[in-house]
Amino acid sequence: MSDQLMDEMFTCLASGPGVFVVKRCVEDLDVLVRANAAFKTIIDREREGAGGSKGDHFAEAGRNDRIWNSFQKHAEVDPESFVKYYSNDVLALACEAWLGPGYQITAQTNIVKPGGKAQQPHRDFHLGFQSPDVVARFPLASQVAxxxxxxxxxxxxxxxxxxxxxTQLLPFSQQFEHGYLAYHDPQFAQVFKEKMIQVELEAGDAVFFSPALFHAAGDNRTVDFERSANLLQVSACWSKPMESVNRDAILRNAWPYIIKHVSSQTDGVAASSSQALLKAICDGYSFPTNLDKDPPSDTGHCPETQLEMAIQAAANKLSADGLEEQLATYAEKRKA
Incomplete structure (x- = not known):
């Protein structure tokens, strides 16, 4: 059943409308309440220490509340709710359906205040964040890839x-090969405005879409309602993520709750939610590394990944000190 569902997800993103919604992707709304409390703590701390307005993507700086790298910051402020949030097997299924194994998650929280203006229609990372002059230097095959x-x-x-x-969405627009250049055209922006759709959501729902789908956050026309979303950007193992994430630090902060979660599952570390959690946190790809100190195993062509190390450590219910020792050893052998 999971293979069939993954095929459907991939087809939807690649040659279908380019977007699908999972209702109650986060089923436990108490987890959202705790995550929102953690985000408020982060926003308050950063506002107190800020030297000025934060930059934003496709929106005026300071107009909204934006948390860069909410993924790691969530794990630092409330690791227990972080573990519950990312032990999500539906999320893992969708990520692997589109990107294969070894994907890496980053996240940014965006809270749009009453009166917040709509973004300009755009595509996202990678080429969606480049100027038209830079995009034009990439061959069309790379733009599509x-x-x-x-x-x-x-x-x-x-x-x-x-x-x-x-979010305003233009279904099927991810199939337009020249789209990374076209979205800068004012005439196209007018077409987007006329043809786009919006989907009403409830807390816990998730919208999955191709980064090449033309989209834009909409106008918050309310007078007293803040629209809040956690924006996840998941990268293939051979793609550079937008943000640097200290995955060792997340493992350290969340380790007691990771072990607690794994122990609560009938299948332990093999349970789908345990696998989803560790895949979300860890680097699941072997490279780059120092092959002198970190050679391939006797049974394959690739050295051990951080994910494989963490899965074994969780299965053995390794202590925090034991985890620290393994992280240090793993980091040292990968240094140039």
Whole structure:
């Protein structure tokens, strides 16, 4: 059944409308409440220490509340709710359906305040963040390949009635080969405005879409409602993520709760939610590494990944000190 579902997800993103919604992707709404509390703590801390407005993607700086790298920061502020949030087998299924194994998750939280204006229609990372002059230097085959390296999704952390401005989407637009140049054209922006759709969401719903799908956050036309979403950007193992994430630090902070979660599962570390959690946190690809100190195993061509190391450590219920020792050894042998 999972293979059939993954095939359907891939087809939807590649040659279908380019977007699908999973209702109640986060089923436990208490987890969202705790995550929102963690995000508020992060926003308050960063506002107190900020030297000015933060930059934003496709929106005026300072207009919204934006948390860069909410993935790692969530794990630092509330590791228990982080573990519950990312032990999500539906999320893991969709990521692997589009990107294969070894994907890497990053996340940014965006809270759009009442009166917040819509973004300009655009495509996303990689080439969606480059200027037209830079995009034009890439051959068309690379432009098309770019969209296969990333999966975008937005998890609704509040309900999103249409007046609050849920994401505007142009179904099937990911199939337009010249789209990374076209979205800069004002005439295309007008077409987008006329043809786009929006989907009303409830808290816990998730919208998965191709990064090449033309989209834009909508106008928040309410007077008293803040629209909140966690925006996940998932990269293929051979793609450079947008943000640097200290995955060792996440493992350290969350380790007691990781062990608790694994122990609570009937199948232990083999349970789908345990696998989803560790895949979300860890680097599941062997390279780059120092092959002098970190050679391939006797049974394959690739050295051990951080994910494989963490799965074994969780199966053995390794202590925090034991984990620290393994992380240090693993990091040392990969240094140039």
């Amino acid at each position: 770019s969209q296969l390296l990333t999966l975008q999704l937005a998890i609704a952390h509040t309900d999103m009635p249409l007046d609050s401005g849920p």
